[in-house]
Amino acid sequence: MATLEDVARAAGVSRSTVSYVFNNPERVGRDMRLRVEEAARRLGFAGPDPKGRLLRAGKVNAIGVIPPGAYSMANMFTGYFPRFMAGVAEVCDERGASLTLVSGLDDDKTWGIRNALVDGFIVSPPHDAEMIESLALRKLPFVVIDVDGGAKVSSVNIDARSGCRAAARHLLDLGHRRFAILSFLRDLGPALVHLPRRDRGPGVAGMPLDQQKLLGYADALSPSGIDIDEVPVVQAHPWDRAAAALLLDAAPDATAILAMADLQAIEVMGEARRRGLSVPGDLSVVGFNNIPEAAPANLTTVDSNGAEKGRLAARLVFAGGPVRHETLPTTLMVRGTTAPPAKRRVHRKPRPARARSKAG
Amino acid sequence: MATLEDVARAAGVSRSTVSYVFNNPERVGRDMRLRVEEAARRLGFAGPDPKGRLLRAGKVNAIGVIPPGAYSMANMFTGYFPRFMAGVAEVCDERGASLTLVSGLDDDKTWGIRNALVDGFIVSPPHDAEMIESLALRKLPFVVIDVDGGAKVSSVNIDARSGCRAAARHLLDLGHRRFAILSFLRDLGPALVHLPRRDRGPGVAGMPLDQQKLLGYADALSPSGIDIDEVPVVQAHPWDRAAAALLLDAAPDATAILAMADLQAIEVMGEARRRGLSVPGDLSVVGFNNIPEAAPANLTTVDSNGAEKGRLAARLVFAGGPVRHETLPTTLMVRGTTAPPAKRRVHRKPRPARARSKAG
DNA sequence: CTGAAAGCGCTTACAG
């Protein structure tokens, strides 16, 4: 690879001059410039190597996004994430900055953080203390998502609580009284069934944001005399395809399902169909996030304002200012999966699951 | 910011030693190591600055994706792209490499290419000669997508032609004879209506890949005596919300729509509904790509194998070997938007569009 | 086991 030095030698000028030709051409005399450009072309020198420039300039011109703890970069392109990322990318686009998904968090959670070539970070949940500490050591601006950053760390959150409150109230207004909740499990472990129990507490929801969702449901249900601890909850990862069946089994007389993720809601719709239940005739379903699939699925859901969250997070990182905390509104999107409950009717038993049909 | 040097001084050792403590701890005596670690902690030194390391090592540990010509990074998170990107990300995940979306292509198409801190590139279409030249000058491995790379440039393609052939044949088998095509316009300009005309040629499709799609349709239709040049085509950008109406107006007696993008197909479904036509009762619709929205929309479409394309492209970049060309298969996914044609029936005139209802 | 030294490729204030 030709370097500045090579070009300088070939053109018979100093390195400075070559550098100026590429970075500040007006400063250089016309014929000198032509000479340098000719030499560069001859040597196949494309311009100053950004690696060299970087060290001098100190600025990478990119921000990094740290993918959600347990998962991988590939997950930033499915489900809820793309909307958020599009917001981040939009702001990067405006500023001509690149966007890098930071890897190397598998074995050593902090390796990627310590080694990423970026000017700042956006950190998806779940975050842990170790990560935050490494981030702070890097002395680069960073923003934490979906969690309260506290006194030292900027954060952007959404008001999931009021969105979920609106969702539950919407179902209440339609006349529903028997609910079941499909809640978020932080990891891919087996789904947990939480039957009604006194003082069950917020543990039935996974991350802080999910606990906000639960509080929102509770806010709405409580004035109607429904104690959130009396509502059956199944806690599962959104990719857990068995969760919907588990939930309908655990709550056979529920007329309305509150799902903490659209993917889960769509699974419930599928499982309902399999059981011969119509949505929303026999069962109403509400999701959360408003992912691209929600509109074609005609799913009533809570828009979690992902793009705006991304924009805001990116702006905070670029600004690099003092600690700030932002909370974005969420909006109930009423579509076609919610309707008044049918007259009392218990779910039919499921047909045997396909996976087990050999045994049956 | 504390540097290696600062830590060395504080610990009373050489820079080399500090470097070894972080990169090769076994090489350093125990108490020396402790002394260095203590000093590092005291100074808030997180470890060697990657910017410095980069220059020595020469490797960034990241590959770059260049977003599609006319668009921006934000578009890599909508429509067809996320599947592709997820494939790229998967391979990066495996190798612990970061993934950067290269920006700075707006004003000066090549700035981003010349300055990105990456070890190689994946280039989305449309590409132009100037970009390819800059890429070559960078002397980093790169792979071009959805286009034939020729003798000098590696490429990964999909066999869109046979997927589209299968799509058209599927409609033919159902009994359809009157088709219309919603084709791809490369930029966001106004939609083009191409009425039947002799030797209309491949110009009615936008990019090379789209011309392959057209050829696929033609392959299937021709044995049934249908000349592709006799099929009405509307050429529009997938985001153009007016295109579906234009198409149904231009082909009022079509019973089957071939759309070159799922987003377009979904628009056609919406427009059909607005006109009181049922899909697939009155109108069959086939898309292309199999984006996440396709399943909940119950859309028959051609899966364009996006994730695998991403994986393959990433692997080729990491391998950095000689020029290679790969072509991936595509698959028809029959879902619920295709059925036998209804008995002859002409589309009703549309109700006045909502935007114009004031005037009406 | 530890350190002095060279060098990765570039930029830029300074002097002429």
Place this chain on the structure above:
DNA sequence: CTGAAAGCGCTTACAG
């Protein structure tokens, strides 16, 4: 208008 020089922060072969 042009060039000599310092330095960005690090790594590593080499010598001891």
